[in-house]
Amino acid sequence: MTETKKPLTILLAAPRGFCAGVDRAIQIVERAIERYGRPVYVRHEIVHNRHVVETLEKRGAVFVDELDEVPDGRPVVFSAHGVPKTVPAEAGRRNLSYVDATCPLVSKVHREVERHHAAGRTVVLIGHAGHPEVVGTMGQLPEGAVLLVEDVAQAEALAAPDPDNLAYATQTTLSVDDTMGIVAVLRRRFPSIEGPKLEDICYATTNRQAAVKAIAPRCDAIVVIGAPNSSNSMRLVEVAAGYGCARTRLVQRAADMDWEWLEGVDRLGITAGASAPESLVAELLAACRERYEVTVEEIRTTEETVVFKLPRALVA
Numbered sequence: 001m002t003e004t005k006k007p008l009t010i011l012l013a014a015p016r017g018f019c020a021g022v023d024r025a026i027q028i029v030e031r032a033i034e035r036y037g038r039p040v041y042v043r044h045e046i047v048h049n050r051h052v053v054e055t056l057e058k059r060g061a062v063f064v065d066e067l068d069e070v071p072d073g074r075p076v077v078f079s080a081h082g083v084p085k086t087v088p089a090e091a092g093r094r095n096l097s098y099v100d101a102t103c104p105l106v107s108k109v110h111r112e113v114e115r116h117h118a119a120g121r122t123v124v125l126i127g128h129a130g131h132p133e134v135v136g137t138m139g140q141l142p143e144g145a146v147l148l149v150e151d152v153a154q155a156e157a158l159a160a161p162d163p164d165n166l167a168y169a170t171q172t173t174l175s176v177d178d179t180m181g182i183v184a185v186l187r188r189r190f191p192s193i194e195g196p197k198l199e200d201i202c203y204a205t206t207n208r209q210a211a212v213k214a215i216a217p218r219c220d221a222i223v224v225i226g227a228p229n230s231s232n233s234m235r236l237v238e239v240a241a242g243y244g245c246a247r248t249r250l251v252q253r254a255a256d257m258d259w260e261w262l263e264g265v266d267r268l269g270i271t272a273g274a275s276a277p278e279s280l281v282a283e284l285l286a287a288c289r290e291r292y293e294v295t296v297e298e299i300r301t302t303e304e305t306v307v308f309k310l311p312r313a314l315v316a
């Protein structure tokens with residue numbers, strides 16, 4: 001006798017998963033392997049996703065932490081998160097061919113902080129200490145020129161050398177709501193602070209958070225597919241919890257699912273961080289179908305049409 005499966009409604013957030021910057025970075029590595037042959041070195045995880053990294057490794061990419069691990073004569077790709085200025089300078093000094101896969105929206109923030117610095121302003125960067133994007137953005141200016149603020153408490157305590165001559169910029173993958181709170185404190189304390197009209201948080205981060213906000217109040221539980229070191233994925237977990245679905249967790253892929261955790265859940269929300277491929281969502285849906293009688297409803301809050309061009313050196 002076949003056991004009847006319990007029903008499970010899955011609300012699939014859209015947009016979810018890969019953004020244009022991640023898509024471009026992966027294509028850059030693939031094309032660099034085609035053009036230069038194996039191995040192509042990649043400084044840092046090209047994007048924060050183990051599955052993506054392992055797939056590229058099989059095709060001939062070698063991931064390293066620092067440039068001194070790249071042998072002379074081999075090409076190197078810089079990750080989507082961006083790099084401090086010292087990195088391309090060192091690659092140039094060693095005559096290494098390099099391709100910069102920094103997301104154009106991160107490069108835009110780099111130019112912003114340079115512009116403020118050139119105008120004599122002290123730059124306050126809102127972001128998470130140690131995240132590669134923050135390291136890269138701070139590394140656009142001389143050491144000590146950027147003040148990092150991670151939260152409201154640090155914004156309240158910030159001691160600026162020249163309080164009337166400040167500007168702020170933000171990491172691209174922060175929580176929209178938390179960042180608004182930090183910016184509000186900075187604007188109250190330093191009324192003349194300059195900054196972008198909207199925060200530098202990118203379209204993909206904003207859209208994925210909006211989509212998860214839309215499903216959160218309707219879900220008994222939410223799974224965010226992503227990596228623990230992926231900033232935008234972790235923010236999706238927090239946003240889901242903050243918008244009515246306390247039972248939310250990050251899962252790297254279907255094999256890591258704790259099915260007991262789903263006990264009593266009738267409506268499950270699923271989304272994926274900007275560095276998680278859609279194949280991992282499909283894999284989780286298939287694993288759910290093995291255990292439940294699944295009905296899928298996709299909740300789309302916006303259409304995305306952003307595509308970034310590849311660097312000229314890699315286009316035919």
Ligand code: SF4
Pocket residue numbers: 019020021022080103104105106172173202203204205232274
């Ligand atoms: Fe670019 Fe945003 Fe994607 Fe980061 S999350 S790679 S900033 S589009």
